[in-house]
Amino acid sequence: MIQEALNPFDVTKAVDFDDQQISDYWVDLPGGPGFRDLVKPTSPMPMLVLGGKGSGKTHLLRFFSYPLQKLRHSDPIAGIRDEGYVGVYLRCGGLNASRFCGKGQRQDAWATLFQQYMDIWLAQLFLGIASDVLKPDMLAAKEVLLCKSIVDLFDIAPPNPPQTLSELSSLFRDWQRSLDVAINNAAITRRLDTPIHISPGRLVFGIPQVFARTLESLDGIQILYLIDELENLDEHQQRYVNTLIREKEAPCSFKVGARLYGIRTYETYSAGEVNREGSEYEKLPLDDHLRANKSYGEFALRLCARRLIEANYLRDTSESSTAALRKTMKRFFEEPDDPLAAPDRFLIRPPGQSKGRPYFLRLEAQLREGLASGDAPGVRTEADVKSILDALKVTESPIVEKANILLLYKGWSRHKDLLREAQAIHESCALYRRKPKSNTKVKKVLSHFGADLAAQLLFDYGMKQQYVGFDTFVEMSKGLPRNLLVVLKHIFQWAVFNGERPFRETAVTVASQQQAVNEASRWFFRDAEVLGEDGPSVQTAIRRLADLFREVRFSDKPAECSLSTFAVNFEEITPRSRELIRLAEQWSLLFRIAGGQRDRNSSRLNSRFQLNSMICPMWDLPIYRRGTLGLTASEVNAIFDPDCAGEYDRLRRTRIARMTAPGFGHQSSRQPSTLFHLAQ
């Protein structure tokens, strides 16, 4: 029975799931190695699980935590033995770690206190699991011995040593409370008086060791501390986590989840040593991995299918082939007609739109301007202008006309005789239309710039760009599954609002998909605002970059096709530009493309960055990456470095002028009109 308008994508964050839902909505990476192989929960090597917001870190870490192990196994202790580890999950947000600073106290006093606090917190978490998993008959006569051995870990024995795990937990709870009171009162009293009961790390490693040597059932089991939301700890606090990682003792290990911007230091308190990747820890860059993984599309498909199954929109398809599932999912979304295959249906003009062709009007005006200024080679009379226009016309197919015009602009920028050029294009076009598979310039231009020309057509007619269809949404998510869920959530909401029945018998209309994608796009840009003083500067830089891409895309002769990527010599740009690009990467506004790009002239390897596809709809940019715009250091500085921003308009105009008829940048006095402004 389907509940009316139940949005299967309503929950987009793992934190909003309870343990059962974490289990129910779990989807593993299909094919090849799954998440267990990536996380390696039984490996003693600590791991940093890094990822952008919504990459699935919390879902992943919670999947390996004890409450989920318990759900997976009817006999928890047998299950733990079978899996070889027990996951102790700590959410750093729960520590309220921002309390451990200021209040008139020295930083080292806070650092010491935090270490003690975190140890007591982890000890409580471990004891909570131990108390749950170990039934009284398993503890039998060993409970007293366990408690005594743990008390031996303390620097100062408590006056009434605990005899049971419950009493031990109460003792830790009391210690924690006394620390809380001291921490909180310091704000008012400006004093910090706390007794130190334990040495750093003693409880974290000592208690599991006591259990392992006292209870046979836990011997050989790895105690896996799953520390999530590390970004909530400051640099000093992270140094302590790093120290625990460096000084780890069997049977304990760590998996630490953090956002890309969340790692503040790799330093430790171990004589100032720095943790090194491959030596003290290994790194799992989760969204990089998902982006590069060939199975990501299938993973995303199954993730969404799981939501639809749980909400009763789909029958259980876990056994269905990927092809069948993809077909089902595709059916849920209306897709627009191919501008080449169905040019008449592709351009359904808005009511009141004149039947003229805006792009020919523009070309005509440019030819006349060129005729007047001498910037249109080979054009000597008004009749020449008409001949050129006639040669390029293909009434039945606007997209082919756009291809013809682009070819003319290309020739024009190289000072070719435009009359002859138009005639050659006319012939190439005729051949293309007779034999579409023949090797013609028109075919080549359509193959490279087809998506951009379609986008220009929509723009010319004042129509919205089309970011629709399931595959598009998967591509937009760029390895961050939450983005996909957010898009689908908005699609469901808009479809219902527009009176449709999403994920039922009819497909969600293009209009609903467009509205949803635009909303999700704006949400992402707002949500990705960098915390701190540099936040506004990063957002401004991204707007400038996107504005530039947009002007290039909709220029007469775009330098590159499907543009959302730039390359630059990273060594030549200012430190401030490098810092803001780094922040934009950490907040998933930009993605660094592995391998960079070889400079055409110097063969130097430049760094390459792609704009996150989630924000591309705000600027009518493509979500699929093809071309890369090579930018000079000055241009990148003008975009990213606030101290160089004064140069931005001039440099942008200069670059766009090179792609604009009739001058194509050859006359410095000629300024192209700026057609595009901020998309918002």
Place this chain on the structure above:
Amino acid sequence: MIDYTILYRSTLSATGGWSTTETWDLFISAFNESERVKSVFDWAHATTKSWIIHPEYGLPTEKMPDGALQPPNADEAEFIAAVLDAYQGELATSSVCLDITGMMRPHVMLFALMLFDRGVKKFDALYSEPIRYQEQEKTQFSILPIVNVRPVLGFEGTHVTDTANDLLVIGSGYDDALIARVAEHKRSARKLQVFGLPSLRPDMYQQNVLQASRAAESIGTPGASVLHSRFAPANDPFVTASVLKSIVDAENERKRLSNLYLCPLATKPQALGFALYYLTELQGTASSIVFPFAKGYSTETSKGVSRIWKYTVERLSSA
């Protein structure tokens, strides 16, 4: 059973000419460029009148009134301690009035705590309602970026390791960026929003909900839905405290809360209500008041004065 609504509130003339019965030993107000703040300061009768300067307003020195207190580089606890230390009289036996209209919300709350801590049994708080905000729902109150999200000093709880049923109650105002940030900061907690209803002016409720909806994705499900929201009058701290109490009691009844976080982002009277509820019932528990601290705040966001409230704040006990 504590009933906050028995506490006394009244209105004062919005055009001045206050009776001499409205006289205090100490009157403290936060200076900004709003007419509703400056007029009230002039109308109040007090032996000692103190302007305080919040650096968040970024006021140039030439605009500051003479003798204003501006503790430098101080956290909110140091700031308020410095202001109270500057008072020459015996605080515990003095009549004290705070005009909370221009004060930062963390300071409103901490003033209450520190006045009680220093032996003040009750104090008056004034609040001037605007006729409208300058740009309706587009009015910019905070100046981004948000530099920190943390517990307000003095309102830091003793939390527990179990985070399975954490709750964040947000008094949602117009600043959707603040709502989103605090929701992100406590992302593992379930969220519940309290909106000001009745609002200060009839159109403000819709503006408020419209703005808050921009933070829906950060709030998550189902807290983002108005259907799951709660309501408290925007101008009544005592009913706000009662509403909070009923929310928390009901939640605990349903399933014992593990940790509770409160975050007042709407009007100053509501912030006072959050503080009153916390100081009366939550101190020493697994509860905190958290706040997203922005870089600054606009000094002038409203037009006119429609009504001036006087709240007499006392710490109640269940006995």
